[in-house]
Amino acid sequence: MNKPRIAVHKFSSCDGCQLTFLNLGEALLQLNEQVEILHFLEAGMSDAETEVDIAFVEGSLSTPNELERIQQVRANSRYLVSIGACATSGGLQALRNLEGQHDNWRDAIYARPEFIQTLKEVQPIAAAVQVDLELWGCPVSSAQILAAIRALLFDVAPIDDRDRVCLECKRQQAVCVLVTGAAPCMGPVTRTGCGALCPRFGRACYGCYGPSETPQTDTLAQRFAGFGLLPDAIARRFLLINSQAPAFLHTGKVFYHSGTGDQDD
Known part of the structure; x- marks a missing residue:
């Protein structure tokens, strides 16, 4: 064959x-x-x-x-x-x-x-x-x-894993850098696939695997603001590797325009 x-x-x-x-x-x-x-x-x-x-x-x-x-x-x-x-x-x-x-x-x-x-x-x-x-x-x-x-x-639909990186952190027994270190971690809105590589080494996830299923990006951005991040710094967390993913783009542009004084979407 x-x-x-x-x-x-x-x-x-x-x-x-x-x-x-x-x-x-x-x-x-x-x-x-x-x-x-x-x-x-x-x-x-x-x-x-x-x-x-x-x-x-x-x-x-x-x-x-x-x-x-x-x-x-x-x-x-x-x-x-x-x-x-x-x-x-x-x-x-x-x-x-x-x-x-x-x-x-x-x-x-x-x-x-x-x-x-x-x-x-x-x-x-x-x-x-x-x-x-x-x-x-x-x-x-x-x-x-x-x-x-x-x-x-085998003509089988592949599994589309949209779990959050946070779930992978728990599976790997990694300490949450967002909670314990007030690090601007994108794990709560980013899909897994990396094995929580960055958080397992004490670094904040930067969203390289794109949005997870139903990501609460606006809520996470407000949490970052509570850490003292300026709008431009928050925008950069979302407008990076996957800037055109709709969920990241929406939230990123809100804070991007807020930081520049431009209110146009």
Whole structure:
């Protein structure tokens, strides 16, 4: 029997989520015995137009060419899985969406801006095509990737774990840095997947896995204000890696405008 076919595509990103594949080590070798990886530039395989069972997509849509390319990827894939913060919410590059001054920034940065082809706003993959599964994180975890592959190959809906990081902290018996240290921890509104890595080492979660299910972002922001954080500092907690995730964007913009005196949404 033919092996299931897999592709890993890169769009605007840092390659970190692709490296999660490579960092699987022995597990990647075992996976390669079960599937056929046809396109994965980071690993040296190039066949971008091939038809596959599962296409993993890293990165955001930042250029007109990427808008065209993602349509081809979708058409050639049975399942399309977006991986990482850039693909699921626009990532760090989507921070330029906040100011709405795309042309000014481009012209200030590049000596020949007429040669730079970019979209007015950065978009997640799901803004342009149907996505069958979103794996959040910056970067995603190897456990997420392996679990998704196993489920999809058996036509089983993968588990979309939206538990809060706080629940993972309790499972790991980690001391709450929000309660004990008055640290501006995003754990109460951030989905797990990282294993509560930062809080377990005494650091506040900074929301790299995106919003959890029904996140009470406004309430958490008020708690941060009670710690003495200024509006700009509160806004930065939400308007960071996953700034375009609706829940984070709403609360972040409220405090961002409060800090600048601009009340327009």
